[in-house]
Amino acid sequence: MNDRRLPVGIQSFEKIRKEGYLYVDKTDIIWQLANRNKTYNYLSRPRRFGKSILVDTLQAYFEGKKELFEGLKIMQMETEWVKHPVIRLDMSQAGAEQESLKGYLDYTFQEYESLYEIESRDNSPLATRLIEIIKTAYNKTGQQVAILIDEYDSPLQHSWKTPQHEACTAIYREVFAVLKSQDKYEKFVFITGITKFTQISLFSVLNNLSNISFEPEYAAICGITKEEVLRDFKPEINKLAEYEDWTFDEAVA
Structure with missing residues (x-):
């Protein structure tokens, strides 16, 4: 009994699996989400509800880390385990001011530019750099890209009713609008947040986003x-x- 380890506060799927923590198996629902032929997906849940571990599990799945899933329900469902390039953003790291938001995106894009050997152009617009990263990841691997954006609305929530809010929203509109135009390079786009879908005006730039927050088959995907x-x-x-x-x-x- 006492050797059962509960993964309190752990957001790494790999750590949970490799170090033998108790894992409540959600992988059948995760597989259905990833394979339902809808590219753009949004899930809203309160804080501390397991959204980040869900995003981490999706990353492990799209990276084809089959060994982490041994013994779980997904093993009866997935047969191919194709390795896809994954671009992941955790917007809770971005801060609530224009400069810190830009700084976070710049830093993260630099990491992907170095991974895919893209000549970094610091003066290029962030949106242009994201397009370049998506296209290059696709061209270098021959596989469509999975894009995972966790805590999407964190900077917008924290800048709400401050002079910074409009500037942050403008960056979002510019950067995330490109996701829609790059769909031929994208396998799956998954965005999490805590805000009601309708409250974020910039979903107008991603109007093909499927909101799974209240769909019964995904009710238990986290929590x-x-x-x-x-x-x-x-x-x-x-x-x-x-x-x-x-x-x-x-x-x-």
């Missing part, structure tokens, strides 16, 4: 359901019940 608690955490529930002198059902409640 833990009551059924999963009962199925996967019996030993911990029993231990809590014993410690508090409760019945099993009281501990569940």
Whole structure:
């Protein structure tokens, strides 16, 4: 019982799998999402709801890291394990001011430019650089690109009702509008946020985005359901019940 390790606060799928932490298997739902033939997808969930570990799992899947998925439901579904190039942005790192947002994108794009041996042009617009990264990743690998954008609305939330907000929004409109025009190079685009879909005006630049936030088949894609608690955490529930002198059902409640 005591050797079960719970992955509290761990956002790395690889660490959870390699170091033997308990993992509630979501990989069947993840496979369905990745293979449903809709390129552009948006998922809204509250903070601390497992969005980042979901994004990390998608990255491992698109990078073809089959060994991390041994024994999970996805193994009955995926047969090819094609390695796709992945471009990942974590916008919670970007700050809420125009300069820090630009700085984060510039730094991250530089990393991808060096990975794909693109001559970095510091004075080029960010949007142009993103197009170049997507096209080069596609041309060098022969595979379409997966683009994962986590905590998409973080800088917009934090700059809300400040003089910086319009400038941040303008950067978003410029940079993320290119995703739509590069669709022939893109396998899958996945964006997470905490904001209601309709509140972000700049979805007008990505009007082909499919909002899966309220679709029943993706309800359990992150977070833990009551059924999963009962199925996967019996030993911990029993231990809590014993410690508090409760019945099993009281501990569940």
